[in-house]
Amino acid sequence: MASTVPHPDTAEPTRRDFLYVAAGAATVVGAGLAVWPLVDQMNPSADVLALASTDVNLAPIEMGQSVTIVWRSKPVFIRHRTADQVREAAGVPMSDLPDPQADSLRVKDGKAEWLILVGICTHLGCIPLGQKQTDSRGDFGGWFCPCHGSHYDGSGRIRKGPAPRNLEVPPYAFTGDTTIRIG
Amino acid sequence: MSAHGPRREYDNKILRWIEYRMPIFSTAEGIIGRDMPTPRNLNYWWSFGALLSIALGIQIVTGIVLAMHYIPASSMAFDSVEHIMRNVNYGWLLRYVHANGASLFFFVCYIHILRGLYYGSYKAPRELLWMIGVAIYVIMMATAFMGYVLPWGQMSFWAATVITNLFSAIPVIGDNLVTWLWGGFAVESPTLQRFFSLHYLLPFVIAGLVGLHIWALHVHGPSNPVGISPKGPQDLVPYHPYYTSKYLSVMGIFFIALFAFVFFEPNYMGHPDNYIPANPLVTPAHIVPEWYFLPFYAILRSVPDKLGGVILFGASIAILFVVPWLDTSRVRSARFRPIFKQFFWVFVAVGVALGYVGSQPAEGVMLHIGRILTVYYFAHFLLILPLVGWFERPKPLPESLGTPVLKPAGGAAE
Numbered sequence: 025m026a027s028t029v030p031h032p033d034t035a036e037p038t039r040r041d042f043l044y045v046a047a048g049a050a051t052v053v054g055a056g057l058a059v060w061p062l063v064d065q066m067n068p069s070a071d072v073l074a075l076a077s078t079d080v081n082l083a084p085i086e087m088g089q090s091v092t093i094v095w096r097s098k099p100v101f102i103r104h105r106t107a108d109q110v111r112e113a114a115g116v117p118m119s120d121l122p123d124p125q126a127d128s129l130r131v132k133d134g135k136a137e138w139l140i141l142v143g144i145c146t147h148l149g150c151i152p153l154g155q156k157q158t159d160s161r162g163d164f165g166g167w168f169c170p171c172h173g174s175h176y177d178g179s180g181r182i183r184k185g186p187a188p189r190n191l192e193v194p195p196y197a198f199t200g201d202t203t204i205r206i207g
Numbered sequence: 208m209s210a211h212g213p214r215r216e217y218d219n220k221i222l223r224w225i226e227y228r229m230p231i232f233s234t235a236e237g238i239i240g241r242d243m244p245t246p247r248n249l250n251y252w253w254s255f256g257a258l259l260s261i262a263l264g265i266q267i268v269t270g271i272v273l274a275m276h277y278i279p280a281s282s283m284a285f286d287s288v289e290h291i292m293r294n295v296n297y298g299w300l301l302r303y304v305h306a307n308g309a310s311l312f313f314f315v316c317y318i319h320i321l322r323g324l325y326y327g328s329y330k331a332p333r334e335l336l337w338m339i340g341v342a343i344y345v346i347m348m349a350t351a352f353m354g355y356v357l358p359w360g361q362m363s364f365w366a367a368t369v370i371t372n373l374f375s376a377i378p379v380i381g382d383n384l385v386t387w388l389w390g391g392f393a394v395e396s397p398t399l400q401r402f403f404s405l406h407y408l409l410p411f412v413i414a415g416l417v418g419l420h421i422w423a424l425h426v427h428g429p430s431n432p433v434g435i436s437p438k439g440p441q442d443l444v445p446y447h448p449y450y451t452s453k454y455l456s457v458m459g460i461f462f463i464a465l466f467a468f469v470f471f472e473p474n475y476m477g478h479p480d481n482y483i484p485a486n487p488l489v490t491p492a493h494i495v496p497e498w499y500f501l502p503f504y505a506i507l508r509s510v511p512d513k514l515g516g517v518i519l520f521g522a523s524i525a526i527l528f529v530v531p532w533l534d535t536s537r538v539r540s541a542r543f544r545p546i547f548k549q550f551f552w553v554f555v556a557v558g559v560a561l562g563y564v565g566s567q568p569a570e571g572v573m574l575h576i577g578r579i580l581t582v583y584y585f586a587h588f589l590l591i592l593p594l595v596g597w598f599e600r601p602k603p604l605p606e607s608l609g610t611p612v613l614k615p616a617g618g619a620a621e
């Protein structure tokens with residue numbers, strides 16, 4: 025634009041320059057306003073966002089057993105850990121963890137036997153194995169993602185493989201001694 | 208490409224009437240007809256471009272009729288494909304032609320790209336022509352990926368999950384971007400529906416780019432196996448009938464191959480798990496992409512870091528865009544580049560080996576082989592292409608396309 029060219033005679037921006045800039049800016053804003061609905065329609069729609077929370081009764085889950093439930097169309101892993109498993113998970117030194125987080129921060133106070141996780145590998149979204157007794161649980165006794173070989177420990181923390189983060193803990197709260205609400 | 212008034216006097220009255228108003232026939236003849244001067248020495252490797260347009264046409268025609276029966280909703284997609292297979296008249300044929308046609312499309316495309324790499328077709332003044340070609344290839348990959356999601360089997364679903372999750376590696380905006388791509392918090396019906404919309408659209412975008420590709424081709428004409436430019440009319444023949452007839456015979460072989468698959472091994476290139484309906488709670492023990500993505504999949508998995516893997520994955524394809532500037536040799540054809548020629552074949556072997564590694568579980572020795580091959584893949588472009596161009600002493604180039612015997616004596620560039 026003329027005003028940006030340092031020329032001795034036209035160093036001062038003219039009225040015409042102002043009109044150019046104002047018209048250009050208005051066009052950009054207008055184009056942005058027109059494009060936004062086209063972009064935003066792809067985001068989750070109201071009914072998807074409205075998906076309610078899920079209540080789970082933990083009472084039937086035996087010590088050592090794992091179950092998978094669905095929340096917001098994602099699998100949620102619930103593992104009723106044995107005292108040994110809790111002790112082992114709590115005893116891992118932070119320096120061994122690519123994404124350091126204490127086991128105690130991944131469970132609710134006084135409920136360390138209940139581990140609740142979003143069952144989606146943080147690498148590229150596969151469902152790790154380890155929920156069934158017959159599944160491979162990887163090298164650290166938790167879960168193993170067969171897609172590209174990520175190993176999670178008994179607290180759902182990443183230990184080995186390409187996944188960058190620990191298995192996510194969903195927002196949940198105990199609504200009774202053995203009932204939780206996820207979401 | 209702009210001309211005023213008729214460019215050719217046709218005997219046929221109707222042709223002449225139309226031609227006077229819109230010179231569509233003479234334009235077509237200037238592109239693939241008698242008015243297109245073409246180097247006299249094109250070999251069979253030059254027929255794959257024409258084959259690609261046929262393959263695109265087959266995909267569009269079969270795709271449009273499949274879309275008359277297919278239902279893009281997660282609850283019905285799988286069943287609608289089974290409905291096509293069992294109930295729709297000739298539905299099995301149309302679907303198998305579409306699915307195997309996609310595979311053959313990629314096979315032909317890879318030969319076409321390798322032809323370009325071997326004969327240096329990307330060199331000046333054809334850089335833009337080459338780059339448009341790479342853009343077509345990228346959109347082809349997107350199209351095939353989204354098409355593969357449509358039958359909504361286990362492989363469809365998990366391919367969609369893994370590939371869309373690649374974007375979650377992008378710092379800061381990654382997670383929001385993936386939610387936006389999905390239209391939800393996982394791959395679900397909204398994802399399937401938008402993939403169908405785009406799967407329908409993108410082939411026509413490809414068709415448009417093919418138009419630009421051919422336009423660029425016509426500015427300087429095709430390159431040729433010797434790699435020197437035609438010196439005059441004695442080096443050229445009309446495209447029609449010389450090359451149209453040659454390419455039609457190749458097309459016959461293409462159709463034999465396509466229908467050999469369609470009628471005898473229609474599921475050879477597919478994966479049996481894709482006949483299991485999508486289950487968002489169970490990932491198949493061993494997920495693999497379609498064969499044509501395997502080399503890049505191997506590169507993705509060879510990096511033990513998520514973002515790093517995604518970057519290399521993207522770079523392994525994007526690097527093709529800059530090949531014209533990485534290759535420092537001024538000699539086009541590998542025929543006159545004894546060292547480059549050997550590296551070319553090593554590169555082809557590395558590509559095939561990467562494909563094999565990509566088909567195997569990412570464990571143990573395969574992971575290490577994959578890493579070495581990945582390093583070589585990039586070294587080919589970033590080190591070998593520039594360095595060989597500098598140090599290699601090319602063989603003497605012939606005087607003209609017609610000169611059958613090479614003069615002895617050294618001397619490099621044109």
Ligand code: HEM
Pocket residue numbers: 263266267268269270271272273274277288302305306309312347350351352354355356357358406407409410411413477
């Ligand atoms: C660049 C061109 C195209 C390519 C590479 C391509 C590729 C594919 C692939 C790989 C599949 C999965 C086949 C299977 O395993 O069942 C597919 C399915 C499908 N495609 Fe295309 N396609 C192309 C063009 C089109 C066009 C233009 C349409 C028109 C609407 C279309 C409509 C469909 C439909 C309805 C399906 C689902 C039915 C089925 O699975 O067979 N495709 N496509």
Ligand code: FES
Pocket residue numbers: 145146147148149150169170171172173174185186187
């Ligand atoms: S998705 Fe789990 S390791 Fe890649």
